[in-house]
Amino acid sequence: MPDFFRPTLRMCNTHDSIARLVALSLALSINTSALANNEEAADSPSSALKNLDEQVAPVSEQTGTTEAQKIPQTESTKKKENGCKKNATSDIWVDRLRAGTHTRLCNTASWVDGLFGEEHQFNGEDFRGKISVGFREDEVEGLDPRLRVRIRTKLPNVSNRFNAFVGRVEEDSYVSNTEVNEDRLNNVGLRSTNDDDSEWLVGLGYRSPSKDHNGWDFSVGAKISSGFSPYAKMTHRYLFETGDDRFWKTNQTVFWRENEGYGVSSNVDYTRLLSDDDIMVLHGSVKYTEEAEQWEWFTDATWHHTLTPKRGISSSVYMRGEEENEVSVPEYGVTFTYIRPILREWLFMEAGVDLRWEKEFKERSYKSAVRFGLQFEMLLGDYYQRRRHK
Numbered sequence: 001m002p003d004f005f006r007p008t009l010r011m012c013n014t015h016d017s018i019a020r021l022v023a024l025s026l027a028l029s030i031n032t033s034a035l036a037n038n039e040e041a042a043d044s045p046s047s048a049l050k051n052l053d054e055q056v057a058p059v060s061e062q063t064g065t066t067e068a069q070k071i072p073q074t075e076s077t078k079k080k081e082n083g084c085k086k087n088a089t090s091d092i093w094v095d096r097l098r099a100g101t102h103t104r105l106c107n108t109a110s111w112v113d114g115l116f117g118e119e120h121q122f123n124g125e126d127f128r129g130k131i132s133v134g135f136r137e138d139e140v141e142g143l144d145p146r147l148r149v150r151i152r153t154k155l156p157n158v159s160n161r162f163n164a165f166v167g168r169v170e171e172d173s174y175v176s177n178t179e180v181n182e183d184r185l186n187n188v189g190l191r192s193t194n195d196d197d198s199e200w201l202v203g204l205g206y207r208s209p210s211k212d213h214n215g216w217d218f219s220v221g222a223k224i225s226s227g228f229s230p231y232a233k234m235t236h237r238y239l240f241e242t243g244d245d246r247f248w249k250t251n252q253t254v255f256w257r258e259n260e261g262y263g264v265s266s267n268v269d270y271t272r273l274l275s276d277d278d279i280m281v282l283h284g285s286v287k288y289t290e291e292a293e294q295w296e297w298f299t300d301a302t303w304h305h306t307l308t309p310k311r312g313i314s315s316s317v318y319m320r321g322e323e324e325n326e327v328s329v330p331e332y333g334v335t336f337t338y339i340r341p342i343l344r345e346w347l348f349m350e351a352g353v354d355l356r357w358e359k360e361f362k363e364r365s366y367k368s369a370v371r372f373g374l375q376f377e378m379l380l381g382d383y384y385q386r387r388r389h390k
Contacts, residue, residue, distance in 0.1 A: 083124030084110055094343055102380045105129065109153045109164060120156035127153040128383045134185060134350070134375025146185070146375060147198065155204075163205050171199040171223055175231045176265045177253040178285050178298075185350045185375040188318050188335065190287055190298045200225040214238045229258045245273040261290030277306040295323040311340040331358045346379040 084106035088099040110122040129151035136144040151166040173179045173189055180187040203221020216236055223229040233255035241247040251267040265287040272280045284299040300318035307313060319332040333356030342349045352373050357366040 083122075084127065085124075094347065098344075098346065098378055098380070101131065101378075102127075105151055105166075105380065106153070109151070109155075112164060113155045113157050116155070116157040118157065122156060123154070125381075127151075128379075128381035129153075130377055130379050130383050132185075132375055132377040134373065136185070136371055136373040138371040139369045141371075151380075158204075159206070161206050161209065163207070165201070165203045165205060165219070165221065168198050168200050168225075171201060171231075171257075174201065175233055175255050175257055176263060176287055176289075177233060177235055177251055177255065178265050178267065178287055180283065180298075180300075185337070185352055185373045188298070188300065188316075188320070188333065188354065188356075190285065190296050190320060199223045201231075203231075231255065231257045247271055259291075263287060263289035279304040297321060310345070311338075313338050325360070326362055327359050330360060331356060333357060342376075348377045348379075350375045350377065 084103055086099040086102045086106075088095040106124050106127040109127055110124070113122045129149070131150075132146065132148040134146045136146065138144065147168055149166070149168040152163055155162045155164055167174070170179070178190050180189045201221055201223055203219050205217060205219035207217050208215035214237060216234065218234050220230070220232045222231065233253055235251055235253040238250045239247060247270075249269045249271070251265075253265045253267075254262070255265070256262050265285065267285045268283070270282040274280055281302045281304070282300075283302070284297070286295055286297045288295050298318065298320040300316045302314060302316035304314050305312060314337040315335065317332070317334050319329050321328070321330045333354060335352060335354045337350065337352035339348055339350045341347060350373075354371040354373075355368065356371075357368050359366045
C-alpha cells in the first residue's frame with residue numbers, strides 16, 4: 001500500500017515558557033524571510049523549481065568546489081556535524097536539487113536548535129519535509145499557482161517533545177486544524193478556505209507523550225509573510241479501534257488568530273480497510289470563529305485504491321456549507337485523483353479533477369464548474385516514517 005494512503009495522526013505542539021516560544025518563532029522568521037519576501041516569484045511552478053536549484057549547494061564557478069569543501073575539516077568541525085549533509089546520488093539536476101534543499105533547510109533547523117544550547121546533538125535523521133509545486137485551473141476562479149512547503153523536525157536542546165514547523169500553507173485551515181490530508185492538490189475543505197491565500201508560517205509545538213497516540217497538542221507561532229500575525233491552538237486527539245480493520249479518529253481544537261479572534265473546530269474520521277488495496281474514509285468537520293459568528297461544515301466519503309505498490313487513485317464525494325446560508329446544501333461535488341512517483345521514488349506527480357455544483361439562493365438552480373490540477377511533490381528525509389509507525 002502506498003505511503004500516501006496511510007492514515008495519520010497529526011499535529012505537533014507546545015509546553016514551555018512564552019519567552020522561549022517567541023524567541024524561536026523570531027529565529028525561524030529570520031531564516032525564512034528570504035522565502036517570504038520572494039513569495040510572488042515562487043507562485044510560478046517553473047520559476048520555483050529553478051530558484052530552488054539556484055539557491056542550494058553554491059558552487060564556485062572558478063574552482064568547481066562547493067562551499068563546504070573550502071572549509072578545513074578540523075576536529076572541532078567534525079564534532080559539530082549534525083547529519084544534515086546529504087550528498088547527491090548522481091549529477092542529474094533532480095538529485096542535486098533534493099540533496100541541496102535538504103542540506104540547506106536541515107542546517108537552518110540545526111542552527112535554530114543551537115540557539116537553546118549545545119547540550120544535545122541535533123540529529124539530522126529526525127528532519128523531514130516536503131515541497132509541492134503545481135497549479136489548479138478552475139472554470140470559475142481561473143488559474144491558481146501552488147507552492148506548498150512543510151518542514152518538521154525535533155529540537156533536542158529545547159525538549160525531545162518539541163517540534164519546529166515551517167511551512168507555506170493555507171493559514172486558516174492549518175491554524176483551525178481543518179486541513180484535509182495536509183491540503184493535497186485535489187482536496188476540498190471548508191468553504192471559508194476557498195479564497196485563503198497561502199502564507200508562510202513558523203511555529204513551535206509540543207505533543208504530550210502517549211503510548212496509544214491519544215492526548216493533547218499545544219502550539220504557538222506566527223504568520224511572517226504579508227505582515228506578522230501570531231496564532232495559538234490547542235488540540236485534543238483521540239483514536240479508538242472498533243475492529244482489526246477499522247478505527248475512529250477525533251480532533252477537538254480551540255484556536256486563536258490575531259485577525260480573527262477565537263474559534264473552535266471538531267473533526268471526526270472513520271477509516272475502514274476494505275482489502276489490501278482499498279481503504280474507505282468518512283470525514284466530517286465543523287468550525288466556528290468569533291469573526292464569522294456562524295458555524296460552517298464539511299463532509300466527504302473517500303475511496304483510495306492501490307493500482308500497484310507505487311501508484312494509486314482516489315475518488316470522493318463531498319458536501320459543504322454554512323449555517324447562515326439560505327440553501328441547506330449550497331455546494332456538493334465529486335473528485336478524482338491519480339498519483340504516482342516519477343523519475344525517483346521520492347518525487348511524486350499528482351493529477352486530479354473536481355466537478356462541483358453550487359447554489360447560493362433558493363430561487364436559483366445549481367450551476368456546475370470544473371477544476372483541473374497538476375502537482376509535483378518532493379519528499380525530504382523519510383517523510384512518511386511516522387505514519388508507518390502508527
